[in-house]
Amino acid sequence: MPNTILVTYASRTGSTVGVAEAIGKRLTENGLQAAVLPMTEVKDLSLYSAVVAGSAIQDKKWLPEAMTFMHTYRNALLQKPFAAFLVCMTLAMEKGDYRNAVIEWLSPVRALVKPVSEGYFAGVLDISKIPSFSARLNFRISVALGVWTEGDHRDWTAIRSWANNLTSKP
Numbered sequence: 001m002p003n004t005i006l007v008t009y010a011s012r013t014g015s016t017v018g019v020a021e022a023i024g025k026r027l028t029e030n031g032l033q034a035a036v037l038p039m040t041e042v043k044d045l046s047l048y049s050a051v052v053a054g055s056a057i058q059d060k061k062w063l064p065e066a067m068t069f070m071h072t073y074r075n076a077l078l079q080k081p082f083a084a085f086l087v088c089m090t091l092a093m094e095k096g097d098y099r100n101a102v103i104e105w106l107s108p109v110r111a112l113v114k115p116v117s118e119g120y121f122a123g124v125l126d127i128s129k130i131p132s133f134s135a136r137l138n139f140r141i142s143v144a145l146g147v148w149t150e151g152d153h154r155d156w157t158a159i160r161s162w163a164n165n166l167t168s169k170p
């Protein structure tokens with residue numbers, strides 16, 4: 001019987017990798033075995049007792065490879081504890097409370113496999129790492145308008161606390 005928890009992620013500019021690593025580290029600190037892998041490198045879920053999957057948000061959605069992961073492994077994920085998280089900039093916005101909107105972005109995931117727990121985390125805005133010119137321009141404008149600020153908005157306390165709660169689930 002496998003006893004390793006898979007923490008798997010989809011990321012474009014690296015911030016979700018850090019979130020997945022922090023979750024894996026906390027699970028290990030809590031006495032569990034965890035493997036942290038990009039979704040594109042996962043080959044066989046039978047090796048794992050449970051799965052924690054998370055993606056960066058682009059255009060209000062999990063990244064395409066993250067949804068491909070869900071479709072590919074749906075049947076296996078239905079057989080084991082599954083938790084999901086997202087990383088986005090909306091939760092780092094200076095004004096307004098968009099948490100309910102952000103929660104909706106996991107609906108396509110939920111429709112495939114209902115997570116035992118869901119995590120919603122603010123991410124990082126590093127415009128220099130965004131490959132597309134138009135996306136860079138849009139983010140520059142949004143920063144100039146005061147929608148959000150560039151930088152690392154990850155709340156490590158919230159991330160570790162979510163990982164702690166995972167281990168208390170049956």
Ligand SMILES: Cc1cc2nc3c(=O)[nH]c(=O)nc-3n(C[C@H](O)[C@H](O)[C@H](O)COP(=O)(O)O)c2cc1C
Nearest residue numbers: 011012013014015016056059060088089090123124
């Ligand atoms: C092209 C693009 C589109 C994005 N779309 C959204 C979005 O719709 N909502 C949001 O809250 N954040 C959005 N973001 C912000 C990212 O989710 C955030 O920067 C996240 O930390 C990126 O994770 P990564 O570094 O793992 O790729 C977008 C970022 C980029 C580059």
